[in-house]
Amino acid sequence: MAIPRIVIVGGGAGGLALATRLGHTLGKRRQAEITLVDRDTTHVWKPLLHELATGILNSSMDEVDYRGHSTAHYYRYQRGSLYGLDRERQALQLSPVTDEDGDEVLPAREISYDYLVMALGSVSNDFGTTGVAEHCHFIDSPQQARSFQHDMINTFLRYTDPTLRQHTELTIGIVGGGATGVELAAEMFDASRMLHAYGVTSLEHQQINVHLLEAAPRLLPGLSERISQTVQKELEKLGVKIHTGTAVKEAKANQLITGDDEVIETDLNVWAAGIKAAPFLAELGLTTTKKNQIQVAATLQSIDDPHIFALGDCASCPQGEDSTVPPRAQAAHQQAKHLAKNLTALLAGKPMADFRYRDHGSLVSLARYDAVGNLMRTSASRGLFLEGWLARQCYASLYRMHQLAIHGPLKTALGWLVDKLNRYLKPRMKLH
Known part of the structure; x- marks a missing residue:
């Protein structure tokens, strides 16, 4: 009997964390075949893109190579951009991959799935x-x-x-x-x-x-x-x-x-x-919002197709009677963790649980000058207001938590040590 095929489209904060979790829980035990699809070959945590834009972040140190990561975490990686979906045949179409000169490197392909997860994030509106x-x-x-x-x-x-x-x-x-x-x-x-x-x-x-x-x-x-x-x-x-x-x-x-x-x-x-979700999502035959987000139930399943799930910024997930889960990195991480449990339960013939978003607070970095935010928010409390040195340390810890989710404790600790050494060995800014 063939093992179930789970395909995740999008290797951002939620998609990569989900592929990593499923790789260790299902892929390693050969209980499912996990495939991650992304148009790029490397991952950079999106909340750090403003640092990459100014050269403060050296992407060569903070990029995650999908091929190397997939080998270490028991899932497969396919490079490509989604352009079509055949729900009846349970297949998605990927457009050709070309190099800098426009020459075709990989042809157009189809990937079959038993369960499909859309984790494509968002773009500026x-x-x-x-x-x-x-x-x-x-x-x-x-x-x-x-x-x-x-x-x-x-x-x-x-x-x-x-x-x-x-x-x-x-x-x-x-x-x-x-x-x-x-x-x-x-x-x-x-x-x-x-x-x-x-x-x-x-x-x-x-x-x-x-x-x-x-x-x-x-x-x-x-x-x-x-x-x-x-x-x-x-x-x-x-x-x-x-x-x-x-x-x-x-x-x-x-x-x-x-x-x-x-x-x-x-x-x-x-x-x-x-922000909005990618416009082509509204052309796949699934119910979407005005911002092109796929409408999902509280289980993160598409309201149109029980074999399709969505998480993160490209999903419109209900939260209470008249609101939806906000498009934030912490929401994508929480949904990835929840969906990993739901897919495991689904394959085991057990009921899936509804997702409940928990707002743990927000932090805003003002470069090396300051950081501001609050933590430990609840429905009954605004949380603890932070600014200055402590807020900067908490902001830095958010990235370490992301690294922990995709690398594990040992590699995250080694990465922290390398970052500390590079403060003394390399320029603070990438100039090319």
Whole structure:
């Protein structure tokens, strides 16, 4: 009798954690064949992409190679991008893989499944705003983060020659006052100081302008007002110019135009306002939301097909009567852990349990300057408010928890030791 085939599409925070758990519980014992599909060959934890974008994070040290990881954790890895789904035949179609020159490396393929898990995460939502796709950087993937870093360094280099400058001061416009926008704004000042120290630019950090625009009345609208106010004060101390209640109606090559027709001259634009699931998910024949999220039951099963599951940002999972699980990294981790148990129970002929999201709090990093947030939240308590050194240590521990989920205790401890040594052996910033 053939063993069940579980295919996971998407190797982000939730997908990779799920593949790792299922590999050790089912794959190792040959109770199921676990396959992870991703268009990339390596994994970078998405909450760190703003650090990759400014060069603070050296991706070669923090990337997880899917092939090596799959061999060590009892699952299979297939490179490819999902473009079609045949639910009747229980098969998914992958588009061809091409190299940098456009030559085909892998042909279009089909993968059969008994159970399919969608863990494709999310992308930025430009809301159809004119010019955004052409004139703004997005930071949804390592490739986009590296593209921004390349343009950022070139822009700083250009400002060493007065004849090549666009303006008297280097200006970065960041649209979106959520966690990504806030953290990137703080990282820009840290990056500018290091670029000056390493001789990349003659600009002092006082000559850097960062405009942070948010359509909502305050920054971090999904978090508490206390966190929002504290973050705003810290950013303003750094020199960030904050525009709340300000929508952007158009982006140009060196401009952002607000809904009030204010023109902000810029050298670099970043769009980090809102998220949605990948548009092609709405074309697979499954019920989706306006943000292309697959609608699932509390068991994380698609409401249309008991053989299909979804988790993380690409899933709309009910939470109570009139709300859904928020699109956050901690939710994806919790769902991965829960779904691993549910799939194990399903294969054993046992009932599956409903998912219950637990908000453990939120932390926002402001580069090396500060961190702000709260922990140990419950339905009856706002939790413990943190800022400063302790908050920075707690923020760093979130990444260690992610590493623990995908590597185990020994490799996580060794990785921590290597990181400590590299603080003394390598530059603090990747410059190429």
